Amino acid sequence: MSKDFFSAVKQRRTYYGISKEAVVSDERIREIVEDAVKHTPSSFNSQSARVVLLLGEQHDKLWDITKETLRGIIKDDEQFASTAQRMAGFRSGYGTVLFFEDNSVVEGLQQKLPLYKDNFPIWSHQSSGMLQYVIWTGLELEGFGASLQHYNPLIDDQVKKEWNIPDSWQLIAQLPFGKPTAEPGEKEFQPLQDRVKVYK
Numbered sequence: 001m002s003k004d005f006f007s008a009v010k011q012r013r014t015y016y017g018i019s020k021e022a023v024v025s026d027e028r029i030r031e032i033v034e035d036a037v038k039h040t041p042s043s044f045n046s047q048s049a050r051v052v053l054l055l056g057e058q059h060d061k062l063w064d065i066t067k068e069t070l071r072g073i074i075k076d077d078e079q080f081a082s083t084a085q086r087m088a089g090f091r092s093g094y095g096t097v098l099f100f101e102d103n104s105v106v107e108g109l110q111q112k113l114p115l116y117k118d119n120f121p122i123w124s125h126q127s128s129g130m131l132q133y134v135i136w137t138g139l140e141l142e143g144f145g146a147s148l149q150h151y152n153p154l155i156d157d158q159v160k161k162e163w164n165i166p167d168s169w170q171l172i173a174q175l176p177f178g179k180p181t182a183e184p185g186e187k188e189f190q191p192l193q194d195r196v197k198v199y200k
């Protein structure tokens, strides 16, 4: 079992080259997302994570919105051309997972347990990171490639409007995924002896 887990951990990479070809059914994707949301831990079991899964045209719409938003910000045409190319890359994928945290849950905890007031927003983001990782790794185990993106807060208002997202949900990250069309490059690793210390 631990071998399987670490195979998945070692196999997960950032894939920018992705296509719209289906790798597994939409139901299976939904199952991965739901299992991850249900079983990823959160501080005080607060379960503040919220997820929106965009498939098909809805996925395309997200990357059209992101491109248009960035067009309004990046004035230089040449610089925008490379941004537009990047957006087209994400749009050419199969779907996107949007990660949110429900700040009303975080605020509720802050009121209930003032001793940990400053920690709850940090723990909320840590728990979201765990969830992002579980879904990223879970989708790649199925044969998808994915990357983690952060166009929040630039796209927050448009996303909330388009998908009727409650005001208290804060967008944290976007995970576009699809069938890999290109393998990630070599990855450099820093020496572990500088990063891990063991005392016994």
Ligand SMILES: Cc1cc2nc3c(=O)[nH]c(=O)nc-3n(C[C@H](O)[C@H](O)[C@H](O)COP(=O)(O)O)c2cc1C
Pocket: 012, 013, 014, 015, 147, 148, 149, 150, 184, 187
């Ligand atoms: C918290 C976090 C934020 C990241 N943000 C971005 C991002 O905004 N855009 C992006 O292309 N990659 C992003 N990445 C991906 C990293 O650049 C990537 O994971 C790292 O270079 C290691 O490569 P690998 O994912 O192939 O192992 C992020 C990764 C993490 C863990």
